[in-house]
């Protein structure tokens with residue numbers, strides 16, 4: 001499922017010039033320990049194109065003031081920038097209205113917002129929340145806190161050994177008590193693309209609300225929230241080539257306006273007296289305090305950049321890299337890929353002989369290769385595969401065959417050290 | 420960098436990593452503690468047989484971890500045998516300074532042999548991200564003899 005960005009003539013994949021794209025990212029010309037940097041940790045956080053850095057720098061230098069406050073020109077301009085960024089995000093996700101876009105600190109705070117504001121007010125003891133076995137801790141722990149606070153039950157939708165989401169089993173878990181389904185769009189460890197559209201359809205049959213953790217998914221597939229028809233979709237800016245410090249919660253407007261505030265403070269109120277306060281509608285209701293002003297501008301610049309290249313083209317390129325890397329790594333003796341779902345994105349978790357991922361990561365770092373080693377904030381999933389940790393290479397729009405060759409060579413070197 | 424790497428992953432460490440010594444619970448162990456590194460999910464359990472006079476009569480460990488954490492725990496369990504809790508504290512202090520590249524020129528003579536053996540681990544000072552791996556077992560050892568249950572490398 002690759003979503004079309006609406007009303008835009010998509011650039012052609014034949015125009016996908018990996019060299020010029022790489023030139024757009026200053027960090028990619030870094031050297032690391034005497035080697036060109038092979039940055040294969042975009043799944044944790046992506047590098048930033050110059051367009052984003054320059055846009056933010058320009059805004060700080062020329063367009064900066066607090067938003068929604070001053071009646072002077074500079075504040076008006078900052079406010080316009082911030083609200084235009086909201087519009088850019090809304091268009092990118094094909095949201096009905098910018099009011100459905102709430103800026104948060106990251107996806108973690110977006111999910112916590114829903115768990116608090118929706119969870120504590122609309123869910124009660126005995127209600128069931130369904131998550132999957134491959135969730136990031138950010139989509140596990142908020143629901144456990146909710147469980148401890150109001151007594152909901154947490155149900156886990158299983159996956160098979162390859163890492164495929166099991167729709168049949170999911171369907172069996174659903175029932176009259178299911179009130180919310182909170183599932184990732186794409187696994188940050190296995191790369192699995194989860195059939196979120198079918199999940200939404202099934203959840204509707206029991207009238208459950210659906211939250212999608214779109215952190216990895218939006219980067220590689222985009223999203224059309226109207227056609228998906230979930231209730232909440234959340235993502236984080238820094239994985240989408242934007243700055244850290246900003247995340248997005250999209251929600252259906254009626255639902256958002258029925259939810260009480262999560263945090264209280266400035267900007268989210270209508271009238272405050274010591275007896276009582278009244279609250280504004282979404283999105284302001286959920287944006288207490290000074291928001292991530294310049295981060296929003298940076299995120300919008302990142303989205304403009306991605307759109308100029310084409311989400312589908314990026315996906316096609318990353319798929320090529322995934323195929324290339326999968327075949328390169330298959331040639332390395334003793335390398336076992338964890339996560340072979342039918343549909344996946346450019347994320348490869350693996351084990352190499354019995355060398356611990358930390359050792360692998362230290363050794364290949366000496367050859368300029370940056371990968372993630374550890375449990376990837378998905379300990380229950382590690383348990384599922386009986387490993388304490390994995391090494392993970394994850395790709396972005398700028399990943400080249402050269403990066404992958406460098407990884408393969410470095411892994412052979414690591415094997416050599418361990419004999 | 421490659422020299423630093425070779426120094427870190429030298430034969431002795433690789434050997435201890437692959438064939439850890441004392442990799443079991445001693446039969447008469449009376450204290451134990453888990454060491455967790457929440458960053459990577461590594462877990463070690465350290466077992467100690469502590470005598471009435473606070474002397475460590477036996478020590479062992481099990482668990483999963485990287486070559487550095489396993490090798491370090493392996494060497495540690497060899498070295499602490501026969502030592503008192505106080506001596507282990509001092510040893511760990513010196514070892515910790517070694518791992519972070521601080522001055523260890525003034526080692527009390529009674530510990531010189533032990534520190535000589537531990538010197539193979541000193542390459543970790545070039546890899547600040549890995550210091551916690553080298554000290555995980557030691558933290559758990561301290562927790563075990565103090566009667567705490569869980570030690571964290573954090």
Ligand SMILES: Cc1ncc(COP(=O)(O)O)c(C=O)c1O
Nearest residue numbers: 106107108136138188215216236
């Ligand atoms: C699937 C998924 N969910 C949630 C997160 C958490 O993102 P953040 O730390 O930006 O809130 C991540 C990233 O680490 C992720 O990959």
